[in-house]
Amino acid sequence: MSVSAYRAFQLLKELSYERVSGSENEKRAAERLLQEAKSIGVDAHIEEFPVSCGKVHSAKLIVTAPYRKEYPVTGYECSLSTPAGGLDGEFYYAENLLPGHLKNVKDKIVLVNGRPRRKDYKKLQEAGAAAILSFSGSMLDRPSETDIAVCKLRETLTDSFGGAIALNMRCADAAEIVRRGAKTMHIEVDSESYEGTSQNVCAVITGTDWPDEIISFGAHYDSVHFSTGVYDNMSGSVILMEIMQYFAEHPPKRTLKFNWYGSEEQGLLGSKAWTAAHEDELEKHLLMINVDVAAPTLGVNIFHVLADDKATAYAEKLAEKMPYPIQVKADIYSSDCVPFADRGVPAVNLCRFGAQGANFIHDRRDNLKSGYLDKNALNITLQQVLYLAKRVANVKQFPIPRVIGPKIRDKIDKYLFRKEDEEK
Ligand SMILES: [Zn+2]
Known part of the structure; x- marks a missing residue:
């Protein structure tokens, strides 16, 4: 045969x-x-x-000013958890992390274009971002037909540059928060890492x-x-x-x-x-x-x-x-x-x-x-x-x-x- x-x-x-x-x-x-x-x-x-392995029990993102709206997000597997009660911070859109962007990210909740690659992660950590926000999919995705990707902070990132709080969201939602001029937001991640x-x-x-x-x-x-x-x-x-x-x-x-x-x-x-x-x-x-x-x-x-x-x-x-x-x-x-x-x-x-x-x-x-x-x-x-x-x-x-x-x-x-x- x-x-x-x-x-x-x-x-x-x-x-x-x-x-x-x-x-x-x-x-x-x-x-x-x-x-x-x-x-x-x-x-x-x-x-x-x-x-x-990482399990994210819950993840939340609410824009708090100048308007208030909650957006669906996923937490990165192996993300750090936010402190009890969540994290409130200023929002900044750092696009592709040019030096001109990086001088503004310290202690901010930072949105970047796409999932951060190794060198992006390194830059964000060194510049002192409070949390990392990424987006995936396309502007045209229908929520009923697509999922928000579950990403992971791999050991190749965290072993070299330390842990971080990281969330992922829909492309169209990321565009909305930038367009509407989000200034501050509240985020929560409850995450567990295990072997x-x-x-x-x-x-x-x-x-x-x-x-x-x-x-x-x-x-x-x-x-x-x-x-x-x-x-x-x-x-x-x-x-x-x-x-x-x-x-x-x-x-x-x-x-x-x-x-x-x-x-x-x-x-x-x-x-x-x-x-x-x-x-x-x-x-x-x-x-x-x-x-x-x-x-x-x-x-x-x-x-x-x-x-x-x-x-x-x-x-x-x-x-x-x-x-x-x-x-x-x-x-x-x-x-x-x-x-x-x-x-x-x-x-x-x-x-x-x-x-x-x-x-x-x-x-x-x-x-x-x-x-x-x-x-x-x-x-x-x-x-x-x-x-x-x-x-x-x-x-x-x-x-x-x-x-x-x-x-x-x-x-x-x-x-x-x-x-x-x-x-x-
Ligand atoms: Zn394959």
């Missing part, structure tokens, strides 16, 4: 529910993937790892000829809040299951590992935990093949290569022969391939990325009901990954050197905040 996009799509439907890092649902999905792997007859188990548990599902098929040469496959199975994560990334998860099914029936010459990563959406936590826990064996890893996002009917096929020029040239040669055209890019891709490349293992990501207008990600529209995914489109990436996998699993002379070129190395260092990115 060969791979089946139909079977893959059935499993995707079954697992189309919210699977947020550290949640019961994430665990439930991991157990279902484990059960599926075992039913194929492959050696599989779950590896747990700790994650920092939770996430998990990776891990399976292995030992190679018949060269068991000490390892190729690993990866796909994250977690989602963000409000999203059923079918596109991002149960699509990649079910593709991996089919690839594993193929090799269970056609034993590979090299050892193949299959990892379904948890908590990718919180900063690649599953693959970071896995590479740290398996550091000793990584020198045997020849390649990591990641699949993150697939199945949009309207889209483009992209083959990212996180290695060197030789690897990219090999990918281009393969791409010419692959079923369906695919574009090769020598670039990093923000997913579980990064921690592998960071530790010197050449890594690739294959995906089918939704075309503009048919690419719903990280909100409630990433849902089968949105109608932008289908099994024939899923089959494109499935066939492409299978083509690559058959080659690298069995070819005598391994074609990809174990080298991460300087350009990719530099991008990884910036991505992982080892080097500050230049201001644009």
